[in-house]
Structure formats: C-alpha cells, structure tokens
C-alpha cells in the first residue's frame with residue numbers, strides 16, 4: 001500500500017509540462033478496436049486506468065504495447081472475443097467505452113456494470129437507450145448486458161443530459177453504422193472533439209463534435225494511423241490551483257488554455273494572477289485568495305473534475321464561497337477529510353459553503369476518489385506540518401507520478417510504500 005507524505009507550507013515554483021488527457025486517451029484506445037490496421041497513440045499518460053484499458057484490449061485478443069515513452073501501439077485485427085472481462089470492467093468506468101466499438105465491429109458485445117469513482121449513481125441508461133435507437137437488442141441477465149445487432153443503422157438521438165461518455169460511445173458506434181446519425185444535446189467537452197479527430201483521421205465522417213449537435217455519416221472501414229492526445233485540462237487545472245494554494249509561481253507548458261476558460265476566470269476572480277501565452281500558462285499568487293462562488297456545469301462551464309481541488313484552495317481564502325455541484329449527486333466525499341485538516345465546510349445536498357480559515361493542519365487523511373484525492377494533496381501543500389494521504393491508488397488513476405511532478409516544483413512530497 002502506498003501513501004503520499006507531504007510537508008506543507010512550501011510555495012511551489014518553476015516550470016512543468018502537462019501530458020495527454022486520460023479522458024481522451026481512454027475512449028481513443030477503445031476506438032482502436034474498430035480500426036483495420038495499426039494505430040500509434042502518442043502522449044498517452046502512464047496511468048492505472050490506461051494500463052487497465054490496455055489489459056482489456058489484450059484480453060480481447062488485440063496486440064497492444066508501449067512502443068516508446070507515452071506511445072501506445074494497438075493492432076486490433078486479432079481480436080477474437082467480444083466479452084469484456086467483468087473483473088476489469090469493475091476497475092474503471094471507462095471500460096464502458098468498449099461497448100460501442102465492439103458492437104459496431106462484431107455485431108455483439110457482452111459487458112457488465114462498470115466501476116470507477118463513486119461520485120454518484122452513474123447509470124448507463126443513456127448509453128443503452130442510444131444503442132437501442134441505433135438498432136441494438138439488449139438483454140440484461142445476472143449482471144451481464146449482452147448487446148447484439150446484425151447491423152447498426154443511423155438514427156436521431158437526443159440525450160437527456162449532455163453526457164460525455166454516452167456522446168462518445170454513441171459516436172463510436174455510429175461511425176460504422178449504415179446511414180447518418182445525429183446526436184442532439186451532445187457533450188461539448190474537448191475530449192469528445194479529440195475522439196472525433198482521432199476517428200476522422202482514421203477515415204470517419206463526423207461533423208460538429210465539440211458543439212451540441214454531432215452528425216456522423218457511417219462508413220464501412222477505418223484505417224490505422226498515428227494520433228497525439230490533447231493535453232489534460234484537469235491535470236493543468238489541478239497544477240494551477242496547487243500553485244495558487246501554496247502562493248507560488250508555476251509555469252505550465254504544453255497546455256491548451258482555450259479548454260480552461262472557466263478555471264482561468266475563477267482563479268482571476270480570487271485575485272490570483274494567470275498569464276496565458278499560446279500553450280503556456282503561468283499562475284502566480286502572492287496574497288491569500290478571495291473567496292468566490294461557483295457551480296459546476298458541462299463544458300464550457302466549470303468542470304466538475306476540478307470542483308474538489310478548487311474547494312481545497314477556498315478553504316484558506318478570505319471570506320465565504322458557495323459551491324454548487326450540478327453534475328454528480330455525491331461528489332463531496334473529500335469534505336470530511338478537509339475538515340479533519342481544519343477546514344470549515346458545510347454541505348447541504350449538492351451545495352457546499354466554504355468559510356476560509358487562516359490555517360490548515362497536517363493530518364492522516366484518506367482519498368476516496370480521484371479528484372477528491374487531488375484536493376487532499378492541494379490542502380496538504382497548504383497545511384502546517386505533515387499530512388499523510390491514504391487511498392493513493394485513486395490519485396494514480398488520473399495523475400502520472402504526481403509526487404515527482406510536484407517535487408520538481410519544490411514541493412516536499414514523497415511516496416512511502418507501507419508493507420502490509
């Protein structure tokens with residue numbers, strides 16, 4: 001078991017480079033299932049979720065390997081199974097991305113309920129409903145979901161909510177369907193657009209990805225190619241918040257500022273200085289940040305994945321900030337742990353009221369989900385004394401060697417392996 005031990009109170013300084021987005025890499029790796037030929041995906045983050053996705057592809061029969069630093073090569077021509085292993089599905093939500101591609105290529109797929117961060121119910125009803133509209137027959141028995149379709153056909157789908165995962169899954173399935181599919185009220189997240197770019201580079205015909213209407217003209221085959229993943233906006237945002245929280249100055253290279261409008265604006269509202277130049281973002285903070293209110297929303301709104309890290313920043317702000325979590329119904333699990341460090345936060349359903357305190361104190365705390373874990377790291381960097389963060393495997397799902405990245409910026413953080 002690993003823990004992260006942090007000696008707080010040290011401002012972080014210097015330059016760091018951001019790597020490719022987990023949330024783009026995972027659906028893109030799943031989409032390689034539909035490609036005839038070899039794909040090389042570049043700037044893939046070396047994360048636990050990526051390793052699980054590679055394991056799933058391998059168990060389905062694909063040839064998958066790291067072909068260089070951050071490069072994954074996939075040849076899916078040898079896939080011989082359409083059953084996604086239940087134990088691996090349990091390990092991450094993104095395993096659901098195999099549904100669309102396997103169904104589209106083989107006319108059948110068997111999955112089970114995906115695991116992943118427990119931040120709400122996270123049903124998959126939009127995915128299943130959309131697949132039915134594309135012509136799939138779905139049988140649910142003993143916890144397994146079997147989808148079959150002799151041929152998927154184009155249709156018009158309107159999502160009840162702009163779900164990122166459902167937009168991506170349905171877009172992938174529609175890529176090899178007969179005819180034209182439109183997805184209305186589609187998610188506009190940059191990772192949806194990145195997946196569409198990957199598919200288009202393979203020969204798919206997709207218009208409007210990144211807007212709320214996506215139109216896909218089905219094609220019969222996709223060809224192999226090389227593709228570089230979009231930079232991770234959530235990791236970028238986390239580093240920006242950490243810089244502000246420690247009253248440091250950090251320059252992030254290789255970022256995509258246009259994907260971070262809401263977070264840049266909110267940080268500026270707190271009085272933190274954010275300078276943007278092409279793909280470089282510099283964050284500098286000299287005085288305690290002012291409290292601000294925000295509500296999470298689908299892109300281009302404030303990302304739910306940065307709600308917890310931003311809350312950590314507000315715990316030591318001047319004044320009171322009100323946070324409304326509108327995307328997931330149970331995404332405040334980090335609050336009790338922040339309170340153990342001295343934060344003053346009151347939660348009522350989907351709203352958290354954060355009263356700034358003058359100091360936090362180090363404590364032993366436990367991460368129970370990925371971004372909640374990142375929030376504990378931000379709090380630990382600001383706290384007096386030593387914090388030990390447990391549940392590090394959650395953080396490792398989304399941040400590549402986070403202790404190394406923060407150490408190079410001067411943070412006093414180490415990973416400690418505890419023999420059980």
Ligand SMILES: CC(=O)N[C@H]1[C@@H](OP(=O)(O)OP(=O)(O)OC[C@H]2O[C@@H](n3ccc(=O)[nH]c3=O)[C@H](O)[C@@H]2O)O[C@H](CO)[C@@H](O)[C@@H]1O
Nearest residue numbers: 023094122123124125126127161163164165166305327328
């Ligand atoms: C791998 C990946 O890209 N993960 C991201 C993706 O998750 P994910 O794709 O799971 O998130 P969704 O956008 O689908 O979820 C948004 C909301 O829709 C609900 N919903 C979703 C699908 C469905 O079939 N039925 C349903 O009710 C969810 O419970 C949630 O309340 O988008 C989330 C919202 O930006 C992010 O927090 C995750 O980091």
Ligand SMILES: C=C(OP(=O)(O)O)C(=O)O
Nearest residue numbers: 093094116117305370371
């Ligand atoms: C919730 C997240 O991931 P997932 O959808 O893979 O659980 C996340 O990246 O914050």
